Amino acid sequence: MSFLRRRPVPSLVGPSALALLLITVAGCSSTDGPAKAAVPSPDGKVTELCRNLHEELPERIDGLARKDPAPASELTAGWGDPAIILRCGIPKPAEMNDAESDGVEADGVGWLMEQRDDGSFRFVTTLRRAYVEVSLPKSRADGGLSPLTDLAPPIKKAIPEGIAD
16 A cells, blocks of 8 residues: 655745735836826915816817826816826916017917927916916927817816916
8 A cells, every 4th residue: 555645835825925926016016197297386366267277178188088197186187198287377487588488379378388308398378367387298299289279268268368466
């Protein structure tokens, strides 16, 4: 008669294996979280205008779905990945005092235009009661002004013409 002797096989689901699995999953976790945007802190009148704009913003601009940045705020919005970011209620940019600054108009809304060193663009509304900033990543810069054209109707509706304080 033959006796078969069995040795215990270490469990693959013990605490060490579980820890290794968690570390592996954490290391491979998605970095596709929302973009980040600093939330402006304007005064009460401008905050109200920005909240009105937030209610008017479209779900899509330039064919990109809305994907708001973190932290969530009625003063920021985003579309696509990499995100086109809108921030409402920013302080007046110093560049607006420079007569040599570039400007564009898209569907009746004037914008200060700045190309950044990384190839992205920053646009800030002009002659409106609140400053609205739109940041366009380099990868979206070749699409022209269509994001600004898509944003013009809600801006015209929510942010009256005039000079921001």
